[in-house]
Amino acid sequence: MAKTLMKGNEALAETALRVGCRFFCGYPITPQSEIMEYLSWRMAEVGGEFVQTESELSAINMLMGAAAVGARAFTSSSGPGFSLMQEGISYIVAADLPLVVVNVMREGSGLGNIGASQGDYWQMTRGGGHGDYRTIVLAPAGVQETSNLMAESFDLAEKYRHPVLICSDAAVGQMVEPVTLPELREHDINKYDWALRGCKPGDEIRTIQNVYFLDEDYENHLRQKYADIEANEQRWESIEIADAELVLVSYGISSRFCKEAVRNARSAGFKLGLIRLITLWPFPVKAFAEVSPSTKAFLSVEMSTLGQLVDDIRLATGCAHPVDHYGSMMALPETKGIIGKAQAVLKKVSG
Amino acid sequence: MAKTDIICAGFGGQGVLVAGLILATAAMDEDKHILWYPSYGVEMRGGTANCNVKISDEEIASPFATELDILFAMNEASINKFEGRLLPNAYLFYNSSVVAPDRQFRPDVKAVGVPANEIAGELGNPKGANIVMLGALAKTTGLFGLDYLKRTVDAYFENKGKHNPKNAPCFDRGAAYVS
Structure with missing residues (x-):
């Protein structure tokens, strides 16, 4: 069709x-x-x-x-x-x-x-x-x-x-x-x-x-x-995670901004990656097994004040990495904001 | 990355959502990534309506157009609201039938006034002012070929079972006005 x-x-x-x-x-x-x-x-x-x-x-x-x-x-x-x-x-x-x-x-x-x-x-x-x-x-x-x-x-x-x-x-x-x-x-x-x-x-009941x-x-x-x-039934899409310094985790409308953030960051030499969740439950734990040793932190990007994905990311990574959150319940994420927050998180982790 | 971000805005009933859908349809048929998003929220009858149309060679992130290449304004309120979002050298098409003749525009944008209400009225198709504007847009920007966009207009209404033979003349006159 x-x-x-x-x-x-x-x-x-x-x-x-x-x-x-x-x-x-x-x-x-x-x-x-x-x-x-x-x-x-x-x-x-x-x-x-x-x-x-x-x-x-x-x-x-x-x-x-x-x-x-x-x-x-x-x-x-x-x-x-x-x-x-x-x-x-x-x-x-x-x-x-x-x-x-x-x-x-x-x-x-x-x-x-x-x-x-x-x-x-x-x-x-x-x-x-x-x-x-x-x-x-x-x-x-x-x-x-x-x-x-x-x-x-x-x-x-x-x-x-x-x-x-x-x-x-x-x-x-x-x-x-x-x-x-x-x-x-x-x-x-x-x-x-x-x-x-x-x-x-007489029929089967x-x-x-x-x-x-x-x-x-x-x-x-x-x-x-x-x-x-x-x-x-775990479903997800991984983008550029093989050598990512920081991996964004997102779903739905927010994940569209994350894709753009990965593109823009990489063209400026900043190695961002993205795990886009397609099933929220079952949480795509398998996606996190493919994350590279070069990854130092994760950033949840969602339209939420509290960061509802954060705990599930911690569990999926065995609490091995810092997990931070970017997003507002009232405003769509901003691509520049995602990159800025990712840089700030990495600075904190290395610093 | 080649992208064209457009907002079509005007009073409810001026056909701005349809104008946006026609542009989106034309872009879809050229295999571009496209996204159309309506103004959304508490709107009242007779109030303003607008839609965002984004056309790109790459996947589109945001449904909102914030850095405009084209503003398609059917009334003055739309210019007031969206002129500030235009990129330098962007196009501002406006319906001069309902905009003050001494209206000043940003000096760094290309403002193109079209008396769309008069032209549509003369052609006996008063609801076709949006089509007049589409003709002017196609001719000025070259975003789509004139014949191609005109065919898209007719196909759009034919698909809805509402073919109107007076649309094509409106489109042509809009294009001729800016020639």
């Missing part, structure tokens, strides 16, 4: 349909509203169901029903609305159900504001709801990657019977870039033997529970599932 110009949010919505998603429910909130707006007319064209629910609580629980019958289904929200969905996500994990939840991040805790930000990393990678769980989290940095990851998200969800979260942000959601979309296809809701069906007397912990071997099942995801 030819390239076309699309907004990140609309490319995400269209891609979901093209890989067989035929059920969406959700509640509007900026900056994800284009997803709903788009699906409100487009879903009917492919024979699917679009429901604007009365709340985010309703949306996430309705979605659980769609997933339980084997449909490809997703919902989307942002910050405050995404928080409201956490109880439902916890139940969906407990029921081993595959579905996709999109969070187009906005700024701040509480109501916050509609601008781009990256403050939901901890919430999205640590579970977010109650109980002992994590979810797969995919973080696109542009429109083509939004489409690619949305397409893959349903496969991953079904592979592990587990929710997958898409971690977008207001900037990636609103930007328009060229994108090549996948071909339209249908998903067979009878593909999986666990999906619920009505049954006649299928059940989906939200309590499996009485089952023998439940904990081994859980341990194995998470271990498999961590072993198989």
